[in-house]
Amino acid sequence: MAFPAVSHSISFVHPVSLTHGKNAEVWDDEGKRYIDFVGGIGVLNLGHCHPAIVSAICEQAQRMTHYAFNAAPHVPYQRFIERLAAFIPVNYPVSGMLTNSGAEAAENALKIVRGHTGKSAVIAFDGAFHGRTLATLNLNGKVAPYKQKVGLLPGPVYHLPYPSVDSGVSVAEAVKAMDRLFSVEIDIDEVACFIIEPVQGEGGFLALDPEFARVLRALCDEKGIVLIVDEIQSGFGRTGDRFAFSRLGLEPDLLLLGKSIAGGVPLGAVVGRKALMDTLPKGGLGGTYSGNPIACAAGLATLDQMSDERLATWGEAYSTAVVQRYERWKSQNLTPCLGRLTGVGAMRGIELCTADGKPGTAQMAQLLESARERGLLLMPSGKSRHIVRLLAPLTIEPQVMEEGLDILEACLGELT
Template identity: 60%
Template sequence: MNQRKGISTALGLIHPITIEKGLNAEVWDENGKRYIDFVGGIGVLNFGHCHPDIVGAIQQQATQLTHYAFNAAQHRPYLSLMAKLVELIPIEEELAGMFTNSGAEATENALKVARTVTGRTGVIAFDGGFHGRTLAAVNLNGKATPYKTGLGPLPGPVYHIPYPSADNGISAEQAKQALTRLIQVEVDIANIAAIIFEPVLGEGGFHMMDRSFAQYLREFCDEHGILIIIDEIQSGFARTGQHFAFSHLGITPDLLLLGKSIAGGLPLGAVIGLSRHMNALATGALGGTYSGNPLACAAGLATLDILQSAEFQHTVQHYIDTLEQRYQHWQQQQLSPWLGRLTGVGAMRGIELQHPQYGTGGAVLAQVLSQARAQGLLLMPSGQAKNIIRLLTPLTIHPETLAEGLDILENVLAATADMH
């Protein structure tokens, strides 16, 4: 029987297995085979699969109220979660926000806010960025194939410039020159509503934005009346070692996008920003039938409790230290000529496969993924050349499980030594 009967072939699949059960950083397929999950359901499970506190919150909420559209009548989980988030986010100015069903939907609503506040339509985004697959969000992505293939003209206008990072060799000065050229040659700066970026590229290879360039952008946007939208859909909720990755850059956004790990695996996103911006739209302009569903918000409240616990913070630091130490050990022992840079920051790390003679290793990474899966480890590719292992391990992973997963990764990386 075709297991994917009725499923569109436009949905990609990295691992041809069917997951039945998950617990913390481990999952089991329908045949009972166990895997250590370094994918985290694509970055959604910073707090692990089926965390008992999150499951308990969902179960309790399910006995009280499973749904009510917030535009029709408000409910306590939505009110409580938003109140806690605006207190948690390290921005001094008063904040306001809304919940969405996903990160992509948060992106779409942020664009609505930026257009309304500025009266402009243009957006500047970055090469390698990813902000969703919905029609306006997909045009922000700094990668054409497969996301924009066959779609024709997309909502915009959107302009892309290089993403400066120590991880990709693009300097802050190069990015500044590209921005200067853009506003001198292609677009009137008075038509730009927002600049959107990920503080650490997700699908783009876990490259962290140059701090000096981020600060330059903040000054540039303030000077020209442009909003900064920071996409923390993947980098938020302790993935980089900070609650939010923009703290590493020394700036604050006008609008902040959240999603993925916000609700421990349930569908929830948010756009939160300066209240003077978020309150500029007409009443009724924002909302959605399922946005901020009570079950998802209850899960979100539980995740915030975990996020702020001393035990969780200790576990995150252990993960960061262990990964960095193991990578340094691999370098010292010259594990494989394919072993490239450790990209990113904190627990948001990528391992680049880059051979001094053969170049980027997209084909080699495909073999690494297959061999790791056979040995019980799930990995995820990233980067423009699909040559970076994207590590999105649950931050609650037990030390023994982490060591076991890194042992498997070491084995498969060592096996690449003679590949070309």
């Protein structure tokens, strides 16, 4: 599939042209229906064209389509940032700014941290993904394809192993690597911040070890280091809670948000402790489209749908469906290519492997094609593109979920 006017540097996982969607289903320009386990890469936790979000968008579009908040404050931004601050489950007053995307939120967080600490060194983690902009590229814990051919990147940035049951890296190993970093590479007193995902997205839906989360929080408190938690993909109910950091028993200093924040409309945010957010001088934060009125209206409608009761119910149903199927596949020896089930809650990945236990990159390519032919869209992840990440809407109808898992089962059973 080629589009002459589109840069050839943009790749496509699925060579189809979609025209419309409803909740967990999409259709292409030939009228073929697909069950969508991609969800715009984690953007559509409430599904395609949720009626409440569509209604809010249409109503706002008739009132005001745009105004730059830093030129003249508008009501949708004010209302949404207040609701969002109340939605963040922390024990301190929350302040924040709206952005156009998660990557832009990460960029602004780095500016805020530099202004607050007077330092620039950042510690990130292997397998991380924080965006495609120039500064966020260096935070990513993976070279290909993101860092290739772009030259020197903004820094200094250092990487540590990501401790997780899913990654096979223990807390002791991660702490040992951190001790080495601070004895060989950089003085800990020069570190401005750590940035970490509580569940890695691009990395393969790997869940952070809670013990390491406590170690990291204690270290940051002791040394005055800012802890940035990236919930761009794991947030807004994807793990069954509002945010995954609650499962780890810690509170971030800064929190990065995006993707499912506004039902598919471009919006992101960086929020956190007021002392941090107020660091830069007047005019130091802002943006022309950041917090666009239509995006804010969509965000408000999204938050209206995300009560704790609903998130827990959706997350439990989703997780139960996936876990039960996976356990059945393992017990039946469906395929020798079936590896581990990664992640937590409704943020689950299925690892593919070769017969001798190596990453199943070729098996993934086979699975993506065969599932698509049968009407199921899947998304790869992991260092070797060997982990299927399941990102169907939390609102997926039970019968559609079962139909999608039936297709996935059939395709897994054919892997060689």
